[in-house]
Amino acid sequence: MTDGNPKIVVRGLCKSFGSNWVLRDLDLDVAEGQSLAVIGGSGTGKSVLIKCIIGLLEPDSGSILVDGEETVGLPPHERECITRKFGMLFQGAALFDSLPVWENVAFGLVQSQGMARLEARTAALEAMNLVGLDSDIADRSPAELSGGMQKRAGLARAIATRPDILFFDEPTTGLDPIMGSVIDNLIVKSVRDLGATALTITHDMASARRIADNIAMIYEGRIVWHGPVAQIDRSENDMVDQFINGRSVGPIQLQVAV
Amino acid sequence: MRFLASIGRATISTFALIGQITVFAVVGLYHCVRPPFYPRLIVQQMIEIGYYSLPVVGLTAIFTGAVLALQSFNGFSFAGEATIANVVVWGITRELGPVLAGLMVAGRVGAAMAAEIGTMRVTEQIDALTTLSTNPFKYLIAPRLIAGIAMLPLLVILADIIGVLGGFIVSIYDFGFNPTTYLKSTWDGLDATGFISGLVKAAVFGFLVALMGTYHGYHSKGGAQGVGQATTNAVVSASILLLLFNFIITALFFAT
Numbered sequence: 001m002t003d004g005n006p007k008i009v010v011r012g013l014c015k016s017f018g019s020n021w022v023l024r025d026l027d028l029d030v031a032e033g034q035s036l037a038v039i040g041g042s043g044t045g046k047s048v049l050i051k052c053i054i055g056l057l058e059p060d061s062g063s064i065l066v067d068g069e070e071t072v073g074l075p076p077h078e079r080e081c082i083t084r085k086f087g088m089l090f091q092g093a094a095l096f097d098s099l100p101v102w103e104n105v106a107f108g109l110v111q112s113q114g115m116a117r118l119e120a121r122t123a124a125l126e127a128m129n130l131v132g133l134d135s136d137i138a139d140r141s142p143a144e145l146s147g148g149m150q151k152r153a154g155l156a157r158a159i160a161t162r163p164d165i166l167f168f169d170e171p172t173t174g175l176d177p178i179m180g181s182v183i184d185n186l187i188v189k190s191v192r193d194l195g196a197t198a199l200t201i202t203h204d205m206a207s208a209r210r211i212a213d214n215i216a217m218i219y220e221g222r223i224v225w226h227g228p229v230a231q232i233d234r235s236e237n238d239m240v241d242q243f244i245n246g247r248s249v250g251p252i253q254l255q256v257a258v
Numbered sequence: 259m260r261f262l263a264s265i266g267r268a269t270i271s272t273f274a275l276i277g278q279i280t281v282f283a284v285v286g287l288y289h290c291v292r293p294p295f296y297p298r299l300i301v302q303q304m305i306e307i308g309y310y311s312l313p314v315v316g317l318t319a320i321f322t323g324a325v326l327a328l329q330s331f332n333g334f335s336f337a338g339e340a341t342i343a344n345v346v347v348w349g350i351t352r353e354l355g356p357v358l359a360g361l362m363v364a365g366r367v368g369a370a371m372a373a374e375i376g377t378m379r380v381t382e383q384i385d386a387l388t389t390l391s392t393n394p395f396k397y398l399i400a401p402r403l404i405a406g407i408a409m410l411p412l413l414v415i416l417a418d419i420i421g422v423l424g425g426f427i428v429s430i431y432d433f434g435f436n437p438t439t440y441l442k443s444t445w446d447g448l449d450a451t452g453f454i455s456g457l458v459k460a461a462v463f464g465f466l467v468a469l470m471g472t473y474h475g476y477h478s479k480g481g482a483q484g485v486g487q488a489t490t491n492a493v494v495s496a497s498i499l500l501l502l503f504n505f506i507i508t509a510l511f512f513a514t
Contacts, residue, residue: 056385076393083391094386097377112391157390167389 006065007032007165007197008053013062015048015221022048023059024221035191035198037212037229039205039243041252045221046201050167053199054086055079066165084112087163087196089187091170093154095142101153102128102138108161127160128153130193131186148179152186159190166191168200172207184210205244217243219252282473289393289400296401303405307367307464308412314366315359319417322354323424331433339435343443346425352452355417356410357504360463363410364496368471371402372492375475376485384476399476402468410464411457418456455511462507463500470496 008030015023022045030036040046051057053064055071064071071082087108095104106124109115115123125135131152142150151171158166168187172180184207191198202208208215209229216226217240225237232244242250323346330345375398378384387394422444429435471492478488 051385054389056388080391080393083389086389088386088389090382090386092381094382096383096386098374107392108390111397161390 005032006030007034007067008199009063009065010049010053011063011065013049013052013064014060015045015052015057016060022221023052023062026062026218026222028216028223028226030197030199032197033195035188035200035211035213036216037200037202037208037214038216038218038223039202039208040218041203041243044218046203046218047169049218050169050199050201054088054167055083080112084161085164086167087158087161087165088167089151089154089158089169089171091173093142093147093150095150095153095157097142099142100139101133101142101145104142104153105156105160107157113161124156124160127156130159130190131156132182147174148183151175151179151183155183155186155190159194162194164196166194166196166198168198168202168211170202170204171200171211172202172204177206180204180207181210187211278477279469279473282476283469285395286399286403286469286472289395290404292396294396296397299397299401300404303401304409306370307363307402307405307468308409311359311363311366311409311413312416314362315413315417316420318358318362319350319355319421320424320427322358323350323421323426324428325424326350326354326421327425327428328432331429339429339439340443340447342425342429342433342435343440344447346429347422347444347447348449348452350421350425351418351448351456353456353504353508355421356414356456356459356463357500359410359414359417359460360467360500360504361497363406363413363464364467364470364493364500367406368467368492368496369489371468371471372475372478372489373485375472376478376488379476379478380481380485394476399472402472403465406464406468407461408464410460410467414456414460418453451511455507458511459504459507462503466499466503467496470499 006029008028010026010028013023013026014021026045026049028038028049038046038049048057052059059072062072066082066085069082071079074082095101096107099107102121102124105127106115106117106120109120109123110117125138128135128138133149133152133156137145137149142153145153171183171187175183187198187200188211198211200208200211212229214227215229215232216223217237218224219239225235225240227235232240235241238251242252326346326349327342330342334341375384378398384394384398387397426437426440426444429440430437474488474492474495478484
C-alpha cells in the first residue's frame with residue numbers, strides 16, 4: 001500500500017456509536033512525506049477515521065501506529081507527546097472566539113512549546129504571512145474575518161508549530177471555487193515547505209486532485225480503493241467511478257426519502 | 259410491565275448521569291491542583307464571576323434585607339431594634355445571602371459558561387484545543403471551578419453587608435429605630451458559626467454553579483438547539499443542587 005516508510009499505519013480499526021458501526025475493520029497506510037486524500041460520501045466514516053487517528057475518539061478495536069508507536073489506549077500525558085507532531089485544519093476553522101487572530105495562530109507555540117508571547121507574536125505573523133494574511137488583521141477577532149480568511153488563519157495555526165503530520169478536514173467546504181483553489185494551493189505549498197505528511201478528508205474531487213499524491217476511498221467504514229491520484233479515473237472500481245463522476249445510479253445506494 | 263421498564267430505564271439513566279457528573283467533578287478538581295495552571299484565565303474568570311456579578315447580587319441583597327426587616331416588623335408585634343436586627347443578620351448571613359447570591363450567579367454566570375463552552379464544543383474549538391496539545395479540562399474547566407470556589411464567598415461577604423444595610427435603612431427611616439442600638443444589636447446577633455456556615459455554603463455553591471455550567475456546556479451537542487438546552491440544564495440543575503446542598507450544609511452545621 002505504501003511507497004515509502006509508513007508514517008501512519010491503521011489496522012483493523014472499528015468504531016461504533018451504539019448499534020451503528022461507522023468503521024469496520026479499516027486498514028490504511030500513509031507514507032512519510034505523502035499527501036493522502038480520503039474521499040467518500042457523507043456519513044461513510046471519514047471524520048470518525050481522522051478523529052480516531054488524532055485521538056479525539058477512542059476506537060472500539062484496532063491499531064493506529066504513528067511513527068511506529070501505538071497510539072490506541074495511550075494515557076493522556078503520553079498522547080500529548082504524539083499530538084505535538086500534529087497540526088489540524090478544521091472544517092469550520094475552529095478559531096477561538098475569545099482570542100485575537102494572532103493569539104489563535106500562536107496558541108500552540110505558547111501553550112505546548114512554552115514560547116514567550118512577544119516571540120510567539122512574531123512567529124504568528126510569519127505564519128500568517130505564509131498563508132497570505134496581512135499583519136493588519138492580527139489583532140482582530142476571528143468573527144470579523146470572512147470564511148476564506150478564517151480558513152487561512154486556521155491553516156496558519158496548523159503550520160505555526162511546524163508539525164510532522166498535517167490533517168485537513170474538508171478544507172474547501174463552504175468556500176467559493178476560487179477561494180477553494182486558493183486554500184488548496186496554500187495547503188500544497190505548506191505541506192511541501194514543511195516536508196510534512198498530510199491526510200485530508202474531503203468529498204470535493206477537484207480539491208482532492210489538487211492536494212493529494214494518493215487517494216483512498218472509504219465506503220461503509222472500509223477503504224474500498226487506494227491508489228495514486230493519476231490512476232483514479234481508471235480505477236476499475238465501480239464505487240470510485242460512481243463517486244468521482246457524481247452518478248446517482250451505481251453500487252453506492254443512497255437512502256433518499258420521496 | 260412497560261410502566262415498570264420505563265421506571266427502570268429512568269432510574270438507570272439518573273444514576274448514570276450522577277456518575278458522569280461525579281467523574282467530571284473529580285477530574286476537574288484533579289486538574290485544579292495539578293500544573294500547568296493558567297493564572298490569566300483564572301483571574302479573567304474571577305472578574306467575570308465576582309466583579310460583574312456584584313451589581314445583581316448587591317441589588318438582590320439590599321432589597322432582601324429591606325423586605326426581611328419589613329416582614330419581621332409586621333410579623334412580630336413585640337418587635338424592637340434587637341429582634342429586627344437579629345432576624346435580618348441571621349437570615350442574611352446564614353441563608354438568604356449565600357442562597358440568593360448562588361441563585362443569581364447560577365442564572366448569570368452558569369448560563370454564560372454553558373453557552374460559551376457549548377458553542378466551543380459544537381464549533382470544534384474544544385477538539386482544536388486537544389490537537390494543540392492543550393488539555394481542555396486544564397484550560398477551560400479548572401479556571402472556572404477555581405474562580406467559582408474563590409469568588410462566591412467574597413460575593414457573599416459583600417451580599418451580607420449590603421443585605422444588613424438594607425434592613426438597617428428600613429429600620430431607621432421607616433420604623434424610626436435608633437441607629438446605634440440597631441447596629442449594636444446587629445453586631446451582637448452576628449455569630450461566628452452562622453457567618454462561617456454561610457461562607458462554606460458560598461464556596462460549595464460557587465463550585466456547583468461552575469460545575470453545572472461547564473459540565474452541560476462540555477457535553478452539549480446538536481448545534482444551536484443543543485447549546486440552548488445546555489444553558490437551560492445548567493441553570494436548572496445548579497439551582498436544584500444549590501438548594502439541596504443548602505439543606506445538607508445547614509443540617510451539618512446546625513442539626514442537633
